[in-house]
Amino acid sequence: MADISHPDAPAREDTAMPPTSRRFRLLPAAWADSDLWFSFRSHPSAVFAACLLALIALTALFAPLIAPQNPYDLAALELWNAELPPLWAESGQWPYLLGTDTQGRDILSAILYGSRVSLVIGLASVVAALAVGLTLGLVAGYFGGWVDNIIMRAGDVLLSMPFILIAILISAMATAALPAGLKGLLALPILVIAIAVPSWVQYARTVRASAMVERRREYVQAARLIRVKPWRIMLHHILPNTLTPVMVAATLNFGLAILSEATLSFLGVGMPPDQPSLGTLIRVGNQYLFSGLWWIVVFPSVQLCLIVLCVNMIGDWLRDALNPKLR
Amino acid sequence: MLAFLIKRTANAALVMLAVALLAFLIFRFFGDPVEMMVNEQATQADRAELRERLGLNDGFATQYLRFVAHAAQGDFGISYRNQQDVMTLIGERFPATFELVLVATVISLVLGIPLGVITAVYRRSKLADALQIGSIVGVSLPSFVTGILLILAFSVSLGWLPAFGRGETVDIGWWSTGLLTPSGRAALVLPALSLSTFQVTLVMRLVRAEMLETLRTDYVKFARARGVPAARIHWRHALRNCLMPVITLTGMQIGNLIAFALVTETVFQWPGMGLLFIQAVTFVDIPVMAAYLMLVSFIFVLLNTCVDITYAWVDPRLRDDTAKAGGGNG
C-alpha cells in the first residue's frame, strides 16, 4: 500500500516501509558517490524530467527578465493586440510568440509568470504543510497523552473531509470575506493555506508513528536521563529517521499541490484573472474553446501538465529508489 | 471487540460534531444570503426584517446548536436558491452522482486490474514501460483538462457522445437512473471516463506493486517449479492475493470520487450533488453547502470506520489503540 496517493486524499500513510538507516546526505561530495545519485543517473526518464523541470523553474524564476511583457502591468496591455494567434499562424505578430489573449496579454509571458505562481504556491504549500506536520507529529509522538490526542483528533477531522472540499471552502470563504483591496495581495497566501491545511496530517502521522517507536529506544531513554533537551532528541534522532518516506510523500504532494491550485483556479475560487496562475489561464481560455482561440487554453494546459508530469516522474523514481523492497 | 466497536463509533460521532462546527463556522462568515433572496428593489428595512426572520441576528452558540439539532434529524432547512427542502434536493441529485461514481469505479477496476497485472508480469517489456509512463501521465492530467479534451474530441469533432447532462432518465421509486435508457448511458460515458482516469492509474499502480511482491513469494516460485502454466499463476493465484488491498482502496476511494466528481460535474454539467454544491457556492446557498459538506464527510467517516472495523475483525492486534495509530485510517 506504500505507493499510492491521490490529489484529494493524502495517501494511506507509509508504515509498511520501515525507517531506514540511510539518510539524505547533504554534502555535495557525499551526494556525488551515493547510491541515490547512481540510481538517478541510470534512470533517463528521471534525468529528463529533472532537466525539464529545472528549465521551467528557471524561466519562471527569471520571468521578469525573459518575458516580452509584464502581464500584471495593466498599462502595458494593448487591446488592439488582443487575440493574435501564435507567431507561426497566418496573422501572428512578433513578439507574441504564442499569441495573445482577449486583453492583448502575451500568452508566453502569461505562462512564464503563471508557472511562477503555480510553482510558488505548490512549493510554499508543501513547505508549510511539512513544517506544521513535522512539528505537530513530533510533538504528538514524543509527548503522547492529551497533546497527542488533540493533535491527532484534529487531524482525524480534517481527513474526514475530502481534500478538495476543504480547499474550496477555505479559498472561497477567504475571498468572500476579505475587502477587495487586500484580496489581490493575499490571493496567493490564501491558496497556500487552503492547500496546506488539509495536507499536513499525512506528514504528522508518519512522523508521529516513528517518534512513538523511537522514544522507547534505549538511546533516547539514555539521552533523557542525562537531560538532553527534548527538542534536541527530536530534531537530531527522531526526525532524520523519518525523512525518507516524508521526502517521497512531499515530492509527490508537490505535484498534487500544483494540480489542486489549478483545480481551484479553474473552478473560480483561486487566483484572480489579473494575477493569473496556470489554472486561471485555463479557466479563462476555456470560454474561448469553441471560438477558434485555441492557443489561449492549449498552451497553459500543456505547461501545467508538463510541470506536474516532471514532478511525478521524479517522485516516482525517488520512491522506487528509496524503497528497499523494489531493489 | 465490542469495546473497540463502541470506541470507534463514538470517535466517528465526535468527528462529525467537529465537522458540523467547522461547517457552521465557515458558513457563518461567508457571503450574505439575504442579498440573494430579496428583490433588487427591496429596501434596507425589508432586508433587515428578512435577516431577523432567518435568525441571522441570533447569537453564535444559539445558531450553532440550532444547526446541529436540525442536522441530526437530517433537516438542513430550505435552500435559499431553489426554495426546496435541502435534503430532498440532495436526495434528487444523489442518484446522478452515485451512478457516475459507480461507473467510474467499475471502469477503474476493469481497466486498472489487467493493466496492473500486465505491467507487473512483463515488467521489463516495452509495453510495461509505455504503460508505466502512461500511468504517470494519467496522474498528471488535471481532470478538468481531460474532460475538456474528451468533449472536444467526442462531442464537438466526432459528434458521437453528448457533452452535457444525463440524457433520458427513468424513475424507480425515488431513484432516477440513467442506466436504463440509451441516451442516459451515452451521456454517462464521457464524464465517467474523465472521472476514472485518475482512479485507473491508482488501481493499476497498486495491483502492479502487490503483484511484484506476490510474484517474489515462495509459493509462486514453487508453483512455477511445479510447472503450473504462467497465465494460471498470474491471473488466478497471484491476482487473488492482491484483490483485498484493491477492494479496500476502492471502498475508501468512493468518498474521494464523490468529492472529486464536483469538478467532472462542473465540466459536463452533470446534474449531481457536486454541481449543486458549486452552484450553491456561487449563490451563497448556505443550507445546501452545509448539507453537502456534512453528507460527504459522513460518507467518508462511515467508509473509514467500516474499513477500520473490518481490519480489526480480521487482525485482532489492531484493536489496541497504539497499534491502530499506525494503521489504516487514511
Added chain:
Amino acid sequence: MTPKNLALASALALATMLGGAAAQAENVLKWGANRDIGSLDPYSYGDSFTINVLNHVYEGLVRYNRELKIEPALATSWEILEDGVTWRFHLREGVTFHNGNPFTADDVLASLARVSDPASPLKGNLPAYVSAEVVDPLTIDITLNGTYPLLLNDLTNIHIFDKEWLVEHGAEKPTDIGAGVEGYATYNANGTGPFMVESRQPDAKTVFVKNPGWWDTPQHNIDRIEFTPVTSAATRVAALLSGEIDFTNDAPVQDLPRLEAAPGVNVLEGVDLRTVMIGFPFRETLASGAPNPFSDIRAREALYDAIDLELIHARVMRGKSRVAGATVAPQIPGYAPELDSVPAYDPEKARALLAEAGVPEGLEFQFNCVSDGLVNEEQFCQAIAAMWARIGLKPQLDVAPRAVQTPKRTNGQTDIYTLGWATLPMLDAYSPLLQIFHTKEGNAGVFNWGGWSFPELDALIDAAGSELDTEKRLAMETEALAIVKREFIMLPLHQQPMAWATTDAVKQMPLFPDNKPRLWYAQM
C-alpha cells in the same frame, strides 16, 4: 464480477451507437438556457429571467405585443375612475386555468393580495398599489396611492393565479423562505398561459406542454418545451452544434462567428435594451479610507475621457454592442438623441482633468465587477482597468459572483462599480430615474449605491411620477436624463449585445429587444 463488467462495458458501447435515436412526431423544442429558473412561483423571487420564463405559464392582465406595445391580455379594457387614483379593469370572459377553473375577478384580487404581501419579494414591482375591490365577477377596481402613469407597464409582469387553487394548497401567501417551509406553488403551477408545466427537476429539466385550451389563438406550433439549464457557455455551444439543444437564449458573443459558420445553426442577434454603466462613489471617503476624489465632477469626467468606448465595442464586444452616450436605450420613452453623444477618447485631457481636480498620481480605488453579470463583463472591466492604469491610476479590479458583490455595493464597501439597466418591465426612462438616480429614500434610489443627491433632479423625477400627460412626463424625464449626463453621475458604456441561436429545427424565433424569449410566437 467480470461478466457483469463485460455486460456493462458492452452496454456502454451500445449506448454510444444508439444515443439520441428516439424520434418524436410532435414538435419538441429543446431549450438550453444559461441558468435555471429559481422556482415555478413567479412571485417567489425578484428575478426577471424566472418571471420571463414563467410568463409561458402565467399571464398578466395586460401584456406586451410583438412591437412591445401594451395590449389586452386577461383584461380586455380599463379606465380610470373620476377620483383619478382608481382604475377599473374589465376582465376577459371564458378564460380557464390549466386545471379547468374559470378565471374571475376573485383570482385577480387574490393574486394582487399575494404579490403585495409584506413577505413578497415582488412587492416593489407594484409600488403604487393600495387595494383592490371586486365589482362583479368580471370587473375589478384597483386603487393606487396617487396619480400614477405607469400602472399598466407594471401589470404586464404581475401574473395571475387561480384563487381556488391557492386556497386549496394553502399558498395564498407568497413562499416565505424565512418561515422555512416549501411553498406548493414553488413546484406546481396553474396559470392561464399558452403552456402548462408537465414536470420539473430543479437545475436539470423543466418540461412545458402546449395548453390546448388557451384563450388566445396560438401563433406557435410547439407541443412541448424541454427547458434545460446549461450554465457553461462552452458546453452550451457544443450542445447546440451537436443538436442536443434547439435553442439558446444566450449564445456567447465570442462564439457567434463559429455558430454562424456551422451548418444547421442560425444566430439571431440584436442589441439589448440594457445599458451598461459605470457608477461612482459620492461618499466622503473611498472604501480604503482615503479621501474620495470622485465627488469632483472633473475626476468623473476624466475617467470617462480615458475609456476608449470604440475599442471596447470593437474588441471586447466584437462589434455587436451599441456604443452609448445616454443612460437609456433609444427605444425607451424619455430617450433623446442629443443626450446620446459619446465623448472622444482623450487620455491627455483625462490626465489634465485629474491634475486639475487634484487627484494624486497612482490613486488606488476599487473597481467592482460581477463575474456572472453582464455580457463579457469580466473582459470589459479588465480592459477599462487597463485604460485607467494608462492615465496614472491604480484601479483594483474586484471580480466575483453577484452574490458576493451585491452586499459590498449596497453597503458602500466598494468604490466604482458596473450596473446594467434595461428599464424592465416598465420600459420607460422613469425606471432608472426613480431607482438609480433619485436620492435614496423610501422606494426611490434603491440602486443609488454611490449615495449621490441632486435636489433639482429629484424634483423633476417626482413631478414626472405623478404626471398623467405622457408628453409632459417624457419631457421632464428627458430633462432629468440631461442632468444625469451633465453631472457624469454614471458613465454609459454601451447597450449590450444579445444573441440567441437556434438549430434548423426551429423555423421562426422572434427576437425582442428586451431579450425575453416569447416562445408563443415561435414556429418549428
